[in-house]
Amino acid sequence: MTISHDGSVAAVTTVVEVGASSDFETVFRANFPFVSRTLRRLGVLECDLADVAQELFITVHGDLSAWDRARSIKPWLAAYCLRFASNYRQLARHRGAPLDEVIGHASDARHDDQLEARQTVARMLEALDFDQRTALVLHDMEGLTAPEIAAITKVPLPTVYSRVRLAREHARHIINKVDQGGAR
């Protein structure tokens, strides 16, 4: 399955065709950026990211034989990201965490405008309902198709479309508020 990607994100995550022996490490190296990015965007704090990613990949390691190699691995891994992020959020420690803790030091942001964009998006995502947040992250930021997201989230396809639309509206509203606040 080929995923139609939107934006530059697609270049980061590679859909890998892997052999039998070095499957896991190949999958890990090709997809860790996608997984870590998605976990962050779904609300895993920087300080907990390594632990959550570790547990996720241990599970992926055990489940790898279940991956249908005729399909892209990205939606398959996205399902794990969603489940681990959802469980993590339900543990509630991060609620009300300051933005610095949400985005970390963003030391990998190489330019000020990138850091600013990450902060803006982090604020916006934190303000979204989790279902809308998931739809926006997976569809508009990671390029998964609506049917893929429907399969992952186990909701009807129209619901995915609705969530994406609402998320965009809310995102624009929140971003406008952030911009207005910053302009004062």
Place this chain on the structure above:
Amino acid sequence: MSEEELERLPEDLANLFARESESYDADDPLAESVLSRVTRSTTLRRNPDPDPDPDPDPDPDPDPDPDPDPDPDPDPEPPKPTTAAAAKKLLAGSVIASLAFGGALGGYAGYTSGYVAGSHATSVDAIASVSAAASQPLSTGPSIVPSGVASHDAVPRDPQPSALARATPSAESNAPADLRRERELIDAARAALVRGNAKEALSLLGSHVQKYPRGQLIMEREALRKHALKELARQSADGGL
């Protein structure tokens, strides 16, 4: 209904998301350390500790480097910390991670007062229900994994040797073997809780109580138990039980 029914992402949002995406380095600095930890854990799962005897004999292994990783390749990241500072950092990380659920705990005093004053009665009730449920098969909550993707609950749930515990063998070389085994249990319980499996976490914590009633990690155990009970109560409420 088709993808075309969804309007194209507005240009300003697309630009913002593109800049945000560019802020993530393709070579995430966390990757190597996480891979090392996962590899260590999965290697240990395949080659479990040949000395599972919980008898607190002096550690028979005189080898100060019990790293089970047979990979001779030099890793750009040290496979295990060998300095006291690195070991201390990992140990602190383990403690923080173990306490990282259900609410911010402001140190032992805060934890103790919160536990005693705030949730003791609830915990007792929950412990009773957990005890009753302990012998039941683990229930599986609604899975978000699509069909065709193996449910995590289908994966054998061997108590996971802790990567953190295993990553600090050098630092623990002077500690009793019991402490390492205690930490393995605690970290396995923490891992189960991260996965959302509160029952498994409580079961592992129960094993810790039985094996180490006066252990050195009682505080971690009780903090984890508190959060596991809360998580179990929440799951029960969600499930209408």
